[in-house]
Amino acid sequence: KSNLADIIDNIEFIEADMGNEKVARSAMKDIDVVLHQGALPSVPRSIDDPAETHRHCLDATFTLLLAARDAGVKRFVYASSSSAYGDTPTLPKVETMPPRPLSPYAVGKLAGEYYCSVFYEVFGLETISLRYFNVFGPHQDPTSQYAAAIPAFVTAILKDKPPTVFGDGEQTRDFTYVDNVVEANLLAANAKQTKGEVLNIACGQAVTVNETIDVINAAVGKNIKTIYDAPRPGDIKHSLADITLAGKLLGFKPTIPFKDGLRLAIDWYRDNLL
Template structure:
């Protein structure tokens, strides 16, 4: 039995690979390096197996996946903005690629598939916190592809008996997250801007809120799903259950850096959600999940780590 991570050279996948490697597990990473980077795996590359390839290659997946394997399906074209610009590519990778992973897992008798979904499937409903049983309302092609993946996970469990889990990530941040592209997540991007003594750009009034979750919480949730013998076909929010505005993020960074930097405010971006907050009672009850690192601790840790880069 081995742990197969699709998209394992990306931000979340590489952190997951490192933790599994530290637990002396056999780890295989598949990634086409379109958005991931081999540098994320470099410190422990000799202790895992890396295969450069795409989840669109079903033949390759069938060569990799074997009986009893645990599959962490992290591979996707990330970013709401990317999907708005190129919905066809997002659909191809995030939907067909997910279906390929499930088909290969079923064909080769894998033990289970753990799917990385997104809180974006909830849309911009004003109801808070977001509970897994709420109606979904995707506002971007990216969110729609993730919701489609969720339905496939549920279907493959109910139709074929393949053990599946869906994890809805809420604004994950941490080390190995690229801060330097237009698609970068807000926290690493803002940290790098503060390091460069520049002014961060906020789209909107800065009052929009997010349930920011440090990477250790997400890694924990994935590993819990790899061991549990219940909750198959289910969906779980992965977050901290607390929300902070972008203005509060700026305020906290000013404290950490001992600065008084004012952001630049611009018009809202298409597809962005105004407020986000997770109800994490289900994952706590079913998986015995607990928040390992809260927002303030995670932010401080990440600033220190990025200062070394």
């Protein structure tokens, strides 16, 4: 809620379980477009507590789709995840590749895509699923044991503490600054028509975790050494998106490259968390 402080007076804010049928149906009244961003994120968390992940990811998505259908919502934009691809060796990842999810979180996100497709094909609800690749930016919580990599790395280095990497650090990620994801959602919401498509949303640039830490160190003028720990179950080795289809169908093109976004994130954490 604190993240919405600048606009809270101009919106209707509902703080509730989105998987609650009564809440979902009430929220859908007189709504044209749903941007479904809610989930219980984190691959490691889903391995620790698969039941809660299933409830907050898949069950909640199904409840919202039903409510949207019954309320006559025109379009449902679903936040999916690149984790659906799993550890397939082929790069870049293309939407036509067979998915191989490696965690309950990935399974939940993938099943949500299938439900979105079915709700279009069977019920005529326009849907589109956006597979986000490692989104980062301001307001991500760096303190949780399930914190995303970049906020955890940035805050550790800013505090002169060694960042912890699971694995050798040579795994690659297609880190995507949050503003690019916001733009993709707006394009999806305003597209002429959607038909249950699945689209990659990313920068289309692979960077290793070690390189990411080097960039953070250089940006803040430090040289904090990394601690390496054992790889975690469910983590993938390499990730890189082909964003051709999103460009073709939505006109999507990332406007903030990885390093520019990383500098913006560093500035925010320096100003707000230290």
